[in-house]
Amino acid sequence: MIVEIGHYALVLAFALALIQSTLPVWGSLANDRGLMSIAPSVAVAKFLLVAVSYAALTWAYLESDFSVSNVYENSHSLKPLVYKISGVWGNHEGSMLLWILILVLFSALVALFSRNMPQDLVASVLAVQAWISAAFILFVLLTSNPFERIPSPPAEGRDLNPILQDPGLAIHPPLLYIGYVGYSITFSFAAAALINGRLDALWARYMRPWSLLAWIFLTLGIAMGSYWAYYTLGWGGFWFWDPVENASLMPWLAGTALLHTASVMEKRDALKIWTVFLAIAAFSLSLLGTFLVRSGVLTSVHSFASDPQRGVFILAILVFFIGGSLALFAWRAQTLTQGGIFAPVSREGALVLNNLLLATACATVFVGTLYPLALEGLTGAKISVGPPFFNYTFVPLFVPIFLAMPLGQLLAWKRGDLLGAAQRLTLVAALGFVAALAFYGMQGGPALSAAMAGLAIFLIKGSFVEVAGRIFVKGASPRAMLSRAIGLPRTAWGTAIAHAGVGLCLLGLAATGWGVEKIVAMKPGDRASVGPYEVTLERVSPRAGPNFRETVGFMTVREGGRVVARLEPSRRDFTARTMVTSQAGILTLWLGQFQAVIAEDKDGGIDTRLYWKPLVTLIWLGAVVMALGGALAMTERRLRFGIARQSRRRNEQAADETEAKQGNAAPAGARVQS
Amino acid sequence: MAAALALAVTALAPPPAFAVRPDEILSDPKLEARARELSLHLRCLVCQNQSIDDSDAPLARDLRLLVRERLKAGDSNAQVIDFLVQRYGDFVLLKPPLKASTILLWVSPFAVLLLAGGLLLARARRRAPDDAMGGELSASEVAKLSALIDKKSP
Numbered sequence: 001m002i003v004e005i006g007h008y009a010l011v012l013a014f015a016l017a018l019i020q021s022t023l024p025v026w027g028s029l030a031n032d033r034g035l036m037s038i039a040p041s042v043a044v045a046k047f048l049l050v051a052v053s054y055a056a057l058t059w060a061y062l063e064s065d066f067s068v069s070n071v072y073e074n075s076h077s078l079k080p081l082v083y084k085i086s087g088v089w090g091n092h093e094g095s096m097l098l099w100i101l102i103l104v105l106f107s108a109l110v111a112l113f114s115r116n117m118p119q120d121l122v123a124s125v126l127a128v129q130a131w132i133s134a135a136f137i138l139f140v141l142l143t144s145n146p147f148e149r150i151p152s153p154p155a156e157g158r159d160l161n162p163i164l165q166d167p168g169l170a171i172h173p174p175l176l177y178i179g180y181v182g183y184s185i186t187f188s189f190a191a192a193a194l195i196n197g198r199l200d201a202l203w204a205r206y207m208r209p210w211s212l213l214a215w216i217f218l219t220l221g222i223a224m225g226s227y228w229a230y231y232t233l234g235w236g237g238f239w240f241w242d243p244v245e246n247a248s249l250m251p252w253l254a255g256t257a258l259l260h261t262a263s264v265m266e267k268r269d270a271l272k273i274w275t276v277f278l279a280i281a282a283f284s285l286s287l288l289g290t291f292l293v294r295s296g297v298l299t300s301v302h303s304f305a306s307d308p309q310r311g312v313f314i315l316a317i318l319v320f321f322i323g324g325s326l327a328l329f330a331w332r333a334q335t336l337t338q339g340g341i342f343a344p345v346s347r348e349g350a351l352v353l354n355n356l357l358l359a360t361a362c363a364t365v366f367v368g369t370l371y372p373l374a375l376e377g378l379t380g381a382k383i384s385v386g387p388p389f390f391n392y393t394f395v396p397l398f399v400p401i402f403l404a405m406p407l408g409q410l411l412a413w414k415r416g417d418l419l420g421a422a423q424r425l426t427l428v429a430a431l432g433f434v435a436a437l438a439f440y441g442m443q444g445g446p447a448l449s450a451a452m453a454g455l456a457i458f459l460i461k462g463s464f465v466e467v468a469g470r471i472f473v474k475g476a477s478p479r480a481m482l483s484r485a486i487g488l489p490r491t492a493w494g495t496a497i498a499h500a501g502v503g504l505c506l507l508g509l510a511a512t513g514w515g516v517e518k519i520v521a522m523k524p525g526d527r528a529s530v531g532p533y534e535v536t537l538e539r540v541s542p543r544a545g546p547n548f549r550e551t552v553g554f555m556t557v558r559e560g561g562r563v564v565a566r567l568e569p570s571r572r573d574f575t576a577r578t579m580v581t582s583q584a585g586i587l588t589l590w591l592g593q594f595q596a597v598i599a600e601d602k603d604g605g606i607d608t609r610l611y612w613k614p615l616v617t618l619i620w621l622g623a624v625v626m627a628l629g630g631a632l633a634m635t636e637r638r639l640r641f642g643i644a645r646q647s648r649r650r651n652e653q654a655a656d657e658t659e660a661k662q663g664n665a666a667p668a669g670a671r672v673q674s
Numbered sequence: 675m676a677a678a679l680a681l682a683v684t685a686l687a688p689p690p691a692f693a694v695r696p697d698e699i700l701s702d703p704k705l706e707a708r709a710r711e712l713s714l715h716l717r718c719l720v721c722q723n724q725s726i727d728d729s730d731a732p733l734a735r736d737l738r739l740l741v742r743e744r745l746k747a748g749d750s751n752a753q754v755i756d757f758l759v760q761r762y763g764d765f766v767l768l769k770p771p772l773k774a775s776t777i778l779l780w781v782s783p784f785a786v787l788l789l790a791g792g793l794l795l796a797r798a799r800r801r802a803p804d805d806a807m808g809g810e811l812s813a814s815e816v817a818k819l820s821a822l823i824d825k826k827s828p
Contacts, residue, residue: 240724356787363786384766386725
């Protein structure tokens with residue numbers, strides 16, 4: 001019964017989405033306040049209905065209700081509780097429902113936090129959101145229904161894919177989806193601006209926090225996915241230029257570009273058309289990613305053609321939204337005026353350069369990902385585009401970005417002084433150079449790693465030069481400097497920290513060149529030395545888990561004879577799916593990691609792979625620092641979602657009080673009309 | 675990353691990763707290093723975008739052994755690659771070769787950069803920022819300005 005309620009709630013949510021997608025637009029075009037005003041409440045109601053639907057599916061998982069086909073296919077009564085909850089999105093149908101849940105949550109947030117926005121903008125934004133949610137709810141109801149029942153329910157489920165029985169599943173998809181779907185808001189803002197024909201700095205100010213929010217979560221989601229792959233797949237790789245990874249990287253690149261142009265638009269009213277285009281592009285690329293992952297087109301063009309129902313549906317959604325928004329863009333963009341003039345050497349100019357390089361990088365990933373599909377579809381020829389391609393094309397684009405980042409921060413708006421900015425960076429550049437030499441001296445080759453590490457040091461230190469210049473003034477007391485530091489806009493700190501995060505990430509990437517790997521067959525009692533550490537395999541013995549059995553290699557890691565840690569890498573045999581997974585033993589030592597992976601036991605001993613990867617955690621910590629910088633920028637007073645509303649409420653309260661004193665109480669509902 | 679998730683969706687679980695086995699490793703460390711480098715550029719044909727160095731599939735193992743055999747027989751890196759391309763086609767190469775069918779692939783990143791960069795430069799030059807920002811005022815602007823000043827100070 002509860003499952004049917006969930007199904008029904010989803011159908012009702014679809015009906016509400018249809019209402020929300022039509023009446024408010026009509027209202028905004030006909031200037032009918034009544035029609036426009038329904039949008040926020042419908043958005044909130046739609047969110048509640050989808051939440052009920054999602055909760056119903058979760059309930060079916062918790063209860064192990066195997067009469068529901070989706071639960072039977074992906075769950076098991078013995079599965080640990082956390083995987084019963086996260087397993088809801090560990091499959092196609094459930095993950096689409098999560099996608100929708102986050103989408104309507106964002107609509108509800110816009111409805112709740114945008115009362116200070118012009119009503120027609122809110123109405124149009126929510127309407128565009130509703131088009132997207134209507135399309136996806138219909139997709140789930142027609143082709144991917146998670147509530148389908150099995151006539152004669154089996155007694156036991158088929159269990160969740162063991163690879164997914166990992167905390168990574170609980171964290172990675174929600175973060176990534178919040179990022180993907182977050183860009184639907186910036187998309188809706190862009191579409192609304194094009195529909196209403198109004199695009200100004202104020203629009204950028206409303207849109208900017210949403211683009212930051214989406215970017216923060218997408219950054220964390222990608223980093224989390226990369227770390228998950230690193231420790232699960234267990235061969236030390238963390239990024240494979242896999243089409244699925246590229247699908248998340250493209251919106252990130254477009255979103256990063258958007259973040260930067262939005263700041264130009266908000267402050268200087270320039271780059272408007274390009275900002276709108278990026279807002280459309282970021283979400284279009286998210287949709288493209290959804291299509292690539294969900295349609296099966298990646299496995300093979302032919303598998304897509306043999307079961308085309310879902311793929312064609314998503315393709316239709318893709319064509320409608322991307323095609324529609326681009327057509328709208330082509331039609332209306334000419335009517336938008338360009339404001340804010342600037343010299344080529346200026347903060348704006350630096351951000352244009354940043355956008356040029358990021359957009360090219362994004363185009364490179366786009367071509368590299370889709371070219372093999374297109375070529376096979378057109379000519380039947382099969383080629384592979386793998387890491388070497390991207391190392392030759394994508395990576396070189398980032399070197400100028402890294403070099404220009406600290407420089408751009410130091411240029412003034414409108415017209416900057418390139419020489420002055422370069423002079424302020426001489427010390428930092430020298431430091432970076434010395435660091436490169438020191439790294440080369442300490443760690444030895446490859447020279448590229450040392451050069452990149454030096455660049456990373458330049459970037460990390462250079463990120464703070466601008467902030468430092470605003471704090472340290474000759475002759476100022478420490479107290480005065482502290483208050484200056486606190487008084488700086490949070491966006492300045494956010495920029496500095498996020499840029500330093502990029503530097504940290506680069507340092508981690510550079511350090512992969514100094515990693516040590518050892519592949520040996522080990523018998524109990526054997527020792528192997530890897531980098532500065534010595535590993536002893538103590539014994540190999542079986543152990544039972546809740547829904548698997550495992551073979552564990554018990555290892556001791558020593559440094560200079562002293563025991564540092566004990567590791568238990570294992571191979572897990574999942575009975576329900578007769579699948580084997582490998583569980584790496586990982587030891588984090590300061591910023592580096594020691595990793596041990598074992599394979600099957602043979603008479604010659606157990607095959608063991610040992611890694612020492614110095615500074616590797618910086619790759620992901622750098623991403624976390626980037627997200628922190630973004631979060632700090634979001635707390636900027638000017639950008640906070642509800643800020644205008646709060647101050648207005650305060651004003652109203654004050655007004656109410658004065659009026660009350662005058663014995664002329666204002667009607668309590670006065671605000672409802674505004 | 676999402677590789678794992680995507681695989682779950684396409685129900686193509688990857689085998690537990692344990693690519694290169696101890697018994698495959700060549701005794702000559704120089705040859706072995708060349709074999710590893712080559713392996714990174716060769717695709718495991720039955721996997722999703724994995725190199726044979728990363729993959730645990732039996733076919734990947736066969737290819738790794740084949741690469742090592744050819745190297746031991748004295749082949750140069752290019753000869754090994756040619757041999758594999760002859761057997762399996764361009765699909766086996768993770769770095770697509772430059773030919774008529776892939777020219778667009780290789781050229782487009784640079785084309786995008788040059789085209790967009792060129793457009794921006796042309797625009798910046800056409801806009802001649804000195805006119806817009808701080809150049810001499812035109813006669814009509816001077817007239818307007820003095821009219822405003824006169825109005826402000828009666």
